[in-house]
Amino acid sequence: MSQDHYCPDCGRRLGQPRMYVTAILLLLVAVGVCFAQIYVMGEENGRQFTAISGLSRQVTELVSKQNELATKVTALELDLAKRKLKRPSYSELQEFLRIDQTDRKNYQEGRYVCINFAADLKRNAVLVGYNISYVVVNYEGPNKSGGHGFNSAYLSDGSWVWIEPQNDKIYTGTIEDYLKSFLKVGWVKVEELAIVW
Numbered sequence: 001m002s003q004d005h006y007c008p009d010c011g012r013r014l015g016q017p018r019m020y021v022t023a024i025l026l027l028l029v030a031v032g033v034c035f036a037q038i039y040v041m042g043e044e045n046g047r048q049f050t051a052i053s054g055l056s057r058q059v060t061e062l063v064s065k066q067n068e069l070a071t072k073v074t075a076l077e078l079d080l081a082k083r084k085l086k087r088p089s090y091s092e093l094q095e096f097l098r099i100d101q102t103d104r105k106n107y108q109e110g111r112y113v114c115i116n117f118a119a120d121l122k123r124n125a126v127l128v129g130y131n132i133s134y135v136v137v138n139y140e141g142p143n144k145s146g147g148h149g150f151n152s153a154y155l156s157d158g159s160w161v162w163i164e165p166q167n168d169k170i171y172t173g174t175i176e177d178y179l180k181s182f183l184k185v186g187w188v189k190v191e192e193l194a195i196v197w
Helices: 017-082 090-099 114-128 175-183
Strands: 013-015 132-140 145-154 160-164 169-171 189-196
Touching: 090 160, 090 169, 114 132, 114 145, 132 175, 145 175, 160 175, 169 175, 175 189
Parallel strands: none
Antiparallel strands: 132 145, 132 189, 145 160, 160 169
């Protein structure tokens, strides 16, 4: 037979001590589980905090690099502004073409064609300080229509010339005259023209 226990302060019946022990143990287990969850959450928060701190450092480094690059771009733009490209004289253009190696490259159908020659010649001219243009035309000829890429220059004396980058020849006159001579045809009509400085 079980023996009841009474509270010494108030005199109430307390019931069996075994139930209290079980309840206290269950309460301790529940509290332990909560602490374990809080610990796990704390660990996860710690990992997230570490990850966020790492990302913050990376963002700071990227912003710093972006600022460095912006400063370099500004310096390059200022430097380029000081180095205004000049219009060559006829003799300067001839000397540039004599030294330049673009015409020594091989024409390769589908790989290195007229537009590649023209782009390379323009780039090389810029590197030595000359302002020459890149020209692309679509034309009609006696037996066919086609397109061609080449260069032109507005010379220091105010004259305009056409440059064939595949053979370094300089042509004066109209663009049609140049194309007739280069293509070795009787007539040429330019349908479309684009000049890029």
